[in-house]
Amino acid sequence: MVALLNPQRVIADLRELAALTSDENGAQRVAWTPTWAKARDWYRAKLAELPVEVEQDEAGNLWATLRGASSKALIMGSHLDSVPNGGWLDGCLGVLAGLEVLRRIAARGRPPVTVRLVDWADEEGARFGRSLFGSSAVAGRLNLEWVSRLADTDGVRLPDAVRTFGVNVETAEQARRQIANAGAYLEMHIEQGPVLESLSLPLGAVIGCYGIERHQLTFVGAAAHAGGFPMHLRRDAFLSAARFALAVREIARRCGGVGTNGRVRNVPDIPTAVAGECAITLDMRHMDAAQLQAMVNEARAASEAIAGEEGVSVAWRTIYQSPPQPFDAHLVDLCDAAIREVNGGVSHRMPSGPGHDAIEMAWAGVPTVMLFVQSLRGLSHNKEEDTRPEHLELAVRAFDRLADKAMAWLAA
Numbered sequence: 001m002v003a004l005l006n007p008q009r010v011i012a013d014l015r016e017l018a019a020l021t022s023d024e025n026g027a028q029r030v031a032w033t034p035t036w037a038k039a040r041d042w043y044r045a046k047l048a049e050l051p052v053e054v055e056q057d058e059a060g061n062l063w064a065t066l067r068g069a070s071s072k073a074l075i076m077g078s079h080l081d082s083v084p085n086g087g088w089l090d091g092c093l094g095v096l097a098g099l100e101v102l103r104r105i106a107a108r109g110r111p112p113v114t115v116r117l118v119d120w121a122d123e124e125g126a127r128f129g130r131s132l133f134g135s136s137a138v139a140g141r142l143n144l145e146w147v148s149r150l151a152d153t154d155g156v157r158l159p160d161a162v163r164t165f166g167v168n169v170e171t172a173e174q175a176r177r178q179i180a181n182a183g184a185y186l187e188m189h190i191e192q193g194p195v196l197e198s199l200s201l202p203l204g205a206v207i208g209c210y211g212i213e214r215h216q217l218t219f220v221g222a223a224a225h226a227g228g229f230p231m232h233l234r235r236d237a238f239l240s241a242a243r244f245a246l247a248v249r250e251i252a253r254r255c256g257g258v259g260t261n262g263r264v265r266n267v268p269d270i271p272t273a274v275a276g277e278c279a280i281t282l283d284m285r286h287m288d289a290a291q292l293q294a295m296v297n298e299a300r301a302a303s304e305a306i307a308g309e310e311g312v313s314v315a316w317r318t319i320y321q322s323p324p325q326p327f328d329a330h331l332v333d334l335c336d337a338a339i340r341e342v343n344g345g346v347s348h349r350m351p352s353g354p355g356h357d358a359i360e361m362a363w364a365g366v367p368t369v370m371l372f373v374q375s376l377r378g379l380s381h382n383k384e385e386d387t388r389p390e391h392l393e394l395a396v397r398a399f400d401r402l403a404d405k406a407m408a409w410l411a412a
Contacts, residue, residue, distance in 0.1 A: 005104045005400050007393035013096045017042060018088040026383030031081035031122035032161045039080045043119065050106050059137035059175040060121030060167040068205060069323040072183040072410050075116045076101065077357060080124035087385025094188045095119050101400045112411035120357045128158045135357035137172040138179055139364035144169060165358060178316060183410040185330060185361040185368040188399045190387055192354050194378030202391040203398055204348045205335040206370035209359040210285035211292045211324035217303055221312035223268055223276030235311040237265050238275035247302040248282060255295045257286035258353060287324050287351040325362045331369035339399035342394055371399055
């Protein structure tokens with residue numbers, strides 16, 4: 001008897017994984033740790049039930065391959081690793097939904113194209129601060145010199161930590177061979193934001209990932225005694241940064257993007273002193289490259305104007321830059337169609353604010369799309385992360401239909 005798709009099994013698998021690798025604070029599947037290894041052992045046991053070839057590549061990514069009539073490959077993927085005290089869905093939903101789709105495809109016999117499922121290594125970057133480790137290695141964008149210098153809070157170097165998992169940083173980019181025959185890449189993920197819930201929609205077709213501009217600004221004024229210095233004579237670096245944060249909010253709203261000042265550090269950092277120096281981070285994101293650049297230009301101008309008015313100086317340092325990455329237009333259409341088929345003709349196209357392994361596949365030239373499922377209250381990266389069971393089931397059905405559509409497209 002040919003097995004049918006079983007979305008409830010995905011939820012059961014997710015619960016089983018959570019019970020195995022979580023504690024009272026949430027998921028603890030941080031990459032390159034024993035708990036992550038336990039999750040992968042559990043996952044390998046699931047794969048052993050299928051007629052697939054399983055291998056770990058040079059970057060630590062775990063691949064399951066179902067050979068098809070053509071060597072052209074449909075790749076599905078996501079990640080089992082989590083942030084510390086994470087949720088039960090982030091990343092692992094995409095892997096286990098892909099596993100269920102792979103079960104269904106394998107039960108039908110030989111597929112028209114090769115179908116592959118990948119569990120990317122260290123998407124989160126929680127231990128060493130380098131997100132998308134495995135997928136960026138496959139994309140040829142790992143930056144070996146930089147990652148070789150990274151260390152965790154205990155001083156353990158990344159190259160030493162990954163070596164215990166069979167990964168050599170120096171040869172990690174040899175994993176690029178894995179996408180030699182890639183025809184399409186599909187990823188399902190929770191939204192990690194409130195948009196779908198605000199629209200009362202369960203699913204969304206993702207059109208691409210935001211471009212990111214991340215900088216640190218340092219305002220330098222003059223430290224002074226909190227009681228001895230009159231307000232009109234102060235050169236308050238923190239006050240300048242605070243005014244800048246308000247300006248960022250207005251710029252982002254006006255341009256239709258997002259802007260965040262996530263870290264502020266004062267010197268001296270004491271209650272009784274005016275800050276003589278204040279470092280503040282700026283993270284700006286937009287789907288349109290020109291609008292993103294306009295936002296950054298406006299922010300720079302605002303910082304300089306505020307500095308002049310407050311009698312301080314300001315200096316910028318670039319931390320990270322990533323251009324917007326649209327996904328494949330045809331695959332977005334297929335994803336939209338799959339959602340409409342399971343959701344009464346209703347879908348929603350939307351960008352992704354967070355980065356994902358999918359963006360590395362798109363940068364590598366593989367036609368890519370993502371499918372989002374609603375996140376309750378928009379919460380993620382904590383134990384309160386959740387999605388309604390009926391929405392999870394709907395997402396698995398839509399993802400399954402997307403996989404069929406993508407296989408037909410590649411086989412045509």
